[in-house]
Amino acid sequence: MQGNEACARGAIAAGCRFFAFYPITPAGEIAEQMSRLLPKLRGTYIQMEDEIASISAVIGASWTGAKAMTATSGPGFSLMQENIGFAVVTETPCVIVNVQRAGPSTGIPSLPMQGDVVQARHGSHGEYEIIVLAPSSVQEMFTLTVEAFNLSERYRTPVIVLADEIIGHMREDVAIPEQSHLKIIDRKIPKTPGEAAAPFLDEEVAPMPLFGMGYSVHVTGSCHDKFGYRNVTDPESIDQLVRALANKIRKHIDQIARIETRCTEDAEVIVLTYGSCARVAQYAVEEARRHGAKAGFVRLISLWPFAREIVAEAIGDAKKVIVLENNLGQIVHEVERIIPAHSEVAFLPPEIIATLHRPDYVLESILKAVA
């Protein structure tokens, strides 16, 4: 199965019944699948007039209770940023898939890059936290899309699935579990309409009232109090809002952040990476071990919030961390920030950006580091 198709199937399995989209390479296949799979489930596929309309419709649908998703690539992702911020501040669950392509700007639509990593974290204006997951296989295009919905419902936040053209277009075997074996999380809804519960700004996640059920909920992107009422006068109110929303994510980092580690216990050199680069890294680390080098592998599954503690723990006593990214250095700076004093960070992009690292190239750098 193709990665993009697995993503669509993951969305459906998670309960997604609203998908709004604007055509863009290399995300098209996600839309094609959704347009085929949704109607018999009474789900809506709508092709909107642009990416801004797509994310707008997704947010609108989410407020009626629907699990809603859109998919895009760099140029569309840039257009969506304003409304991603709106989804953050209104605590609207939704999933945005960005199948990254070579940029900036129009770039090369059918080549991979990991250029949107910092943008995924800080693309919208203002101060906020957001959850970003990075699939590195077709299987993960399924499972992490399910996970993205679960996280978005649990924490009432937009979640970004940050794939790239390689992961989106490659074909691998996928195991699709029985629906009954999947763990699906749904947002908490207030028990009774008219209940006085405050629908916003709870660090433990407020229950979400839905439209059309008599809650008379006021949803606004303006600074608001926990009842949703606007306060555009007092700095204290935006202080409260910004901190509460950030804490809602930060306080739960243990439940949100996830990494994969292999052979890190005694590793002297660690290769740290995410997404499609992880495929090469894993191979290179295994080869290095065969050469007798004590190499370890750390793969970030969630990119944001950056899992400082578990990454530092995984690095352990290693003397060097080689960070692989298909860009000129984005997540590497987070690693530099938390690197233990006894260790150092090296950044290794592919010899040619917008391609996968050559496995031998990565192997060489590991062996050199160990020597």
Next chain:
Amino acid sequence: MKYIRERALPHTHCPGCGNGIVAQCFLRAIDRLGLDMSRMVFVSGIGCSGWIPSPFFKADTLHTTHGRPVAFASGVKLSRPELNVVVFTGDGDGAAIGGNHLIHAARRNIDLKVLLVNNMIYGMTGGEVAPTTPKGIRTTTTPFGNLERPFDLPRLVMGAGATYVARWTTIHVGQLVASMTKALRRRGFSFIEIISQCPVRYGRNVGMAEPEKMMRWFRDSSIPLAKARGMGDKQLKGKFIVGEFADFEAPELTEEYEKLFKATAA
């Protein structure tokens, strides 16, 4: 107070603003139809008109980013077609930044009621020129007079295929209530442009700082559509053509989806 969120009062519209008339006309239409506010969703954009339902109407209100209420509303309506979804927008929000969403929603004939309050200016941000500001008018950003022609919104929306299009001014309260009632009752994209006075940002520029002066101008410059059809361009210059420009049936989008669901049901 059946329709107003008491804790949101006092309202924040400027004295003399046409928003109050628009709100009253709309709530009158709701009341006459006996509609349940809990089955309505109000979606509004950024600008003075956005504040008509948000936060004051006692119902589900969604105040979106600038220019996007029609797109957000489309998501709401497609997902819960049984809800009555009404958009309040302005000339800048709805026809400048939001223009693309407006024409596509009209094209789709999605059952949204779009009430576009046109005060011919960007009021909330201090009085900049808008795509509906008449040519030659001085604004904060056209200090030497507006060089551009304004939109004819009913024509634009009709060109996009809207199945109900009307224009009134805030002086036409009876007709406005009637149009709003029609829009609320029917299925399909329904667009009502309401020419409205902004005495503070527009009126002051043209020697009509008093709201009643602006409204007299609306009254004296309004030509009913039937009469306008027999008049030449020169005679219509500077006039507001009011009336119902379009009113016909066409397949409505959520109904088309329902057909698709039935056809593909496993």
